[in-house]
């Protein structure tokens with residue numbers, strides 16, 4: 001599958017009173033055309049900073065300090081604000097996390113969806129409004145014409161999330177970044193939204209990068225999980241038959257901490273300790289202080305992200321990685337020493 005998005009050795013830093021926080025510190029990964037990939041990890045791992053880096057929306061005083069983000073022939077890390085604005089919405093779209101605050105509360109939702117088309121060249125208000133209603137129907141809003149005339153507060157949380165998906169997909173972007181799109185929803189609504197995302201993604205061939213801390217969502221939605229820890233991708237884990245197949249101790253720990261009904265594993269286990277501060281990543285393996293299988297080598301030698309014969313890639317001395325990752329990662333992994 002050809003890569004639509006190629007991220008290589010991406011680095012994003014913030015100047016803080018306690019030093020330079022290297023929030024994203026040499027991340028490399030691909031997302032193929034039509035692929036659905038998850039980006040998972042705890043709070044503080046760097047997922048949100050990575051997402052804002054991809055969209056050119058890193059809040060000051062943060063900035064991208066190195067690496068490339070290749071998308072449809074552009075290096076997003078080097079594009080100016082005008083070119084990025086043109087790509088956002090049209091070729092790259094984002095589904096935000098919080099449907100309650102993502103809208104202008106004083107404008108009808110149909111107008112807010114139609115505005116996406118107007119901002120990208122549709123001159124006719126009537127045509128933009130019709131496209132909005134058609135898209136609201138596609139995302140399953142009941143009585144879409146009436147829903148379009150509603151104000152955000154008149155819709156339920158699940159309906160608002162569907163409207164946000166409609167906004168993101170209105171112009172049929174090639175790549176959608178969904179930032180915890182179901183976190184604010186209850187379990188039954190969440191399942192419906194995930195089904196909708198899967199269906200629309202299949203129908204339109206859109207690539208999806210789903211940011212989440214919920215591995216159950218990953219298993220229900222994605223074919224690969226990029227696991228982020230301490231500013232780096234530590235595993236590219238395949239999802240086999242709806243189950244994440246882990247090789248890295250951190251990914252195994254995340255899975256072990258996931259409650260599953262009726263699996264007979266007894267109480268779930270939390271990973272001990274905390275993600276270290278981004279101003280002082282540890283030497284050697286960044287996970288070593290929390291890893292229950294660490295060896296002496298882990299203290300002195302930083303593991304590389306290496307491809308595994310069984311599929312995927314892991315950044316661990318014990319994961320059985322062979323050569324320098326896959327061809328997709330080879331250049332950055334061997335070139336950067338990460």
Ligand code: SF4
Pocket residue numbers: 248249250285286287288289291292293294295298303315316317318319
């Ligand atoms: Fe654990 Fe060592 Fe692997 Fe790091 S490299 S995850 S400390 S075994």
